[in-house]
Amino acid sequence: MRNNDIDSLFSFIDSSPTPYHAVENMVQTLKDQNGIELNESEDWECEADNLYYVTRNDGSIIAFRTPKTIDFNNVAYNMVAAHTDSPCLKLKPVKKDVTGNYIQWGVAIYGGALLNSWLDRDLNVSGRINYIQQGELHQKLISIRDLFFRVPQLAIHLDREANAGLKLNSETNMVPVLGLNNDDEYSFEDLLLERLDVEGVEAKDISAMDLYFHESQPCSYGGMKQEFIFGPRIDNLAMTHASYEALLAGSSNTKVGLIASFDHEEIGSSSPHGASSNFLNSVLERITIALGGSREEFLKALNRSYLVSADMAHALHPNYEDRHDGVHRPLINQGPVIKMNARMRFATDSQTTSRFVLLCRQAGVPYQMFTGRNDIPSGSTVGPLIATKLGVSTIDVGNAQLGMHSAREMAGSLDHSMMIKVFSELFAE
Numbered sequence: 112m113r114n115n116d117i118d119s120l121f122s123f124i125d126s127s128p129t130p131y132h133a134v135e136n137m138v139q140t141l142k143d144q145n146g147i148e149l150n151e152s153e154d155w156e157c158e159a160d161n162l163y164y165v166t167r168n169d170g171s172i173i174a175f176r177t178p179k180t181i182d183f184n185n186v187a188y189n190m191v192a193a194h195t196d197s198p199c200l201k202l203k204p205v206k207k208d209v210t211g212n213y214i215q216w217g218v219a220i221y222g223g224a225l226l227n228s229w230l231d232r233d234l235n236v237s238g239r240i241n242y243i244q245q246g247e248l249h250q251k252l253i254s255i256r257d258l259f260f261r262v263p264q265l266a267i268h269l270d271r272e273a274n275a276g277l278k279l280n281s282e283t284n285m286v287p288v289l290g291l292n293n294d295d296e297y298s299f300e301d302l303l304l305e306r307l308d309v310e311g312v313e314a315k316d317i318s319a320m321d322l323y324f325h326e327s328q329p330c331s332y333g334g335m336k337q338e339f340i341f342g343p344r345i346d347n348l349a350m351t352h353a354s355y356e357a358l359l360a361g362s363s364n365t366k367v368g369l370i371a372s373f374d375h376e377e378i379g380s381s382s383p384h385g386a387s388s389n390f391l392n393s394v395l396e397r398i399t400i401a402l403g404g405s406r407e408e409f410l411k412a413l414n415r416s417y418l419v420s421a422d423m424a425h426a427l428h429p430n431y432e433d434r435h436d437g438v439h440r441p442l443i444n445q446g447p448v449i450k451m452n453a454r455m456r457f458a459t460d461s462q463t464t465s466r467f468v469l470l471c472r473q474a475g476v477p478y479q480m481f482t483g484r485n486d487i488p489s490g491s492t493v494g495p496l497i498a499t500k501l502g503v504s505t506i507d508v509g510n511a512q513l514g515m516h517s518a519r520e521m522a523g524s525l526d527h528s529m530m531i532k533v534f535s536e537l538f539a540e
């Protein structure tokens with residue numbers, strides 16, 4: 112069941128190994144669609160029926176389309192929020208000592224990674240390097256895709272209990288092997304400098320790095336009828352991609368259509384550019400002002416607004432059927448999943464659900480209800496955080512997937528287009 116939406120998602124995921132690359136790719140697409148860049152440190156002027164975007168720290172992005180006519184009695188924000196980050200292995204600032212003749216570099220575990228899935232995978236390194244040149248601060252993204260590194264698993268002969276319950280120490284057992292220490296003294300820093308490729312910059316000029324080991328194998332279709340998709344970072348580049356595809360598809364007569372994709376969701380969203388920051392709130396107020404409105408008009412518009420928090424959902428796992436409530440068991444390729452939690456770990460309530468159900472009906476798309484078992488604590492996402500801060504009606508939804516937070520995840524090849532259709536209905540309102 113190949114389709115264009117999945118082909119486009121695959122090229123987005125494969126070219127977005129880190130949040131910085133995801134944002135860079137989105138910016139490029141927005142530019143191609145005549146999107147206008149806004150900078151938080153400058154004055155903003157916005158007009159009707161235009162596409163704008165603003166980034167923070169190069170890992171979070173907000174893009175919006177202004178309505179065809181500005182009438183502050185009707186202006187509201189129809190929003191979709193997602194995240195750009197995924198669990199991975201982040202390089203620590205200083206390299207590890209050589210063990211035997213292996214060259215290694217220590218890593219911190221970024222987010223709730225399923226550590227076993229990172230063993231014996233061919234890993235690449237990507238991220239950003241900060242350097243100082245002639246007293247000025249600079250930054251450049253790098254992505255090493257032609258060289259592969261590994262966290263080798265201990266052989267079964269040396270760990271007879273491995274299949275009875277693999278125990279991994281996140282500090283000592285997850286350190287990738289980068290090469291062998293030969294006499295030529297070519298180091299990993301030399302490689303990074305080579306790939307940074309800036310004339311005149313030497314090793315001593317590199318001041319800091321945000322680099323990540325990530326899965327190297329490209330996305331692929333799976334299953335007898337290609338009903339599945341396999342790939343890294345489906346959580347949550349899939350929802351990020353679906354939201355911007357819908358935003359680019361069209362505009363509304365009276366509402367501002369907006370997408371926000373935040374870094375740092377996997378580590379709790381508390382950072383200057385995470386979903387718990389003032390990024391979205393500040394951008395929304397500035398849009399109102401830039402369109403000629405007042406603070407009063409901003410607060411009124413907020414009250415009329417609606418936020419869809421879109422993050423992947425857990426599909427029923429055939430080998431662990433008991434992990435789901437008996438009737439709330441999302442199925443792959445059966446449409447968007449509405450996530451509910453009585454303790455508001457998801458922001459969904461009956462009103463926001465009803466509005467989403469109407470959007471699904473208008474889009475001709477089925478939907479599914481999810482709530483977890485009472486004896487398994489629920490995960491959460493950006494929805495409740497933003498809803499609490501902004502006081503905006505919010506729903507949490509996502510498409511069904513398996514292996515969430517694995518180095519390589521699995522979802523359906525039909526669900527993606529369905530979610531894009533529902534978001535497009537929202538942005539056309």
Ligand SMILES: [Zn+2]
Pocket residue numbers: 194346347376422423492
């Ligand atoms: Zn997620």
